[in-house]
Amino acid sequence: MAILGGVDDNGRILPMFPLGRALLPGEPVPLRVFERRYLEMIETVLAADRRFGVVLISRGWEVGGGDVRCDIGTVAELVDAVALDDTQLAVVGSGVERIKVEQWLPDDPYPVAAVTPWPDGAGEVTADVIDGHAKRIARVYALASELGADVGGQDLSLPTDPEAAVWRLCALVPLGEHDRQRLLETPTAQRRTDLLGELLDEVVAELTLRLAGG
Numbered sequence: 742m743a744i745l746g747g748v749d750d751n752g753r754i755l756p757m758f759p760l761g762r763a764l765l766p767g768e769p770v771p772l773r774v775f776e777r778r779y780l781e782m783i784e785t786v787l788a789a790d791r792r793f794g795v796v797l798i799s800r801g802w803e804v805g806g807g808d809v810r811c812d813i814g815t816v817a818e819l820v821d822a823v824a825l826d827d828t829q830l831a832v833v834g835s836g837v838e839r840i841k842v843e844q845w846l847p848d849d850p851y852p853v854a855a856v857t858p859w860p861d862g863a864g865e866v867t868a869d870v871i872d873g874h875a876k877r878i879a880r881v882y883a884l885a886s887e888l889g890a891d892v893g894g895q896d897l898s899l900p901t902d903p904e905a906a907v908w909r910l911c912a913l914v915p916l917g918e919h920d921r922q923r924l925l926e927t928p929t930a931q932r933r934t935d936l937l938g939e940l941l942d943e944v945v946a947e948l949t950l951r952l953a954g955g
Contacts, residue, residue, distance in 0.1 A: 770834045
């Protein structure tokens with residue numbers, strides 16, 4: 742097996758941060774790091790190429806270990822790390838690309854895995870579909886605002902690259918972590934926009950019902 746950060750037949754070896762949320766490519770991830778093992782992990786990441794993997798915890802808790810982890814996640818690049826005191830760091834990462842975990846290695850002292858990139862498969866998403874979803878997301882925020890949610894200042898702009906735009910659309914919709922993980926695990930951008938459309942229907946229907954007093 743390759744050393745941390747290296748590459749072998751199973752892919753790259755990365756330090757991993759299991760979380761109670763699914764991280765999507767292009768999305769920021771703010772973290773408050775206080776467990777000793779993860780403080781050590783951040784030190785290692787800072788000394789290397791500033792990259793680590795993020796996976797959703799499907800069962801269990803972020804603190805203390807003993808969790809069950811999803812095997813589809815995202816590489817995050819460390820953008821900033823600031824010491825809050827002698828025992829805590831405020832960390833900001835940014836999702837870079839989707840990965841598959843090929844093998845979990847011993848947590849010694851923090852989680853480590855052999856991962857491979859999982860780019861989207863074939864299939865294009867048209868500009869009309871992206872624009873249509875963007876308009877429906879704007880309606881979601883308008884409905885949420887009518888219900889009293891503070892949505893002021895929300896940036897609804899999209900990247901020009903279609904694949905990046907689809908990931909951004911997914912990140913903008915207020916969804917539970919299970920649904921966000923479903924989007925992350927959808928093989929192609931085309932199928933992802935289909936699933937996102939179904940989820941948007943559910944969100945709009947729920948908000949409309951709440952506005953009607955249902």
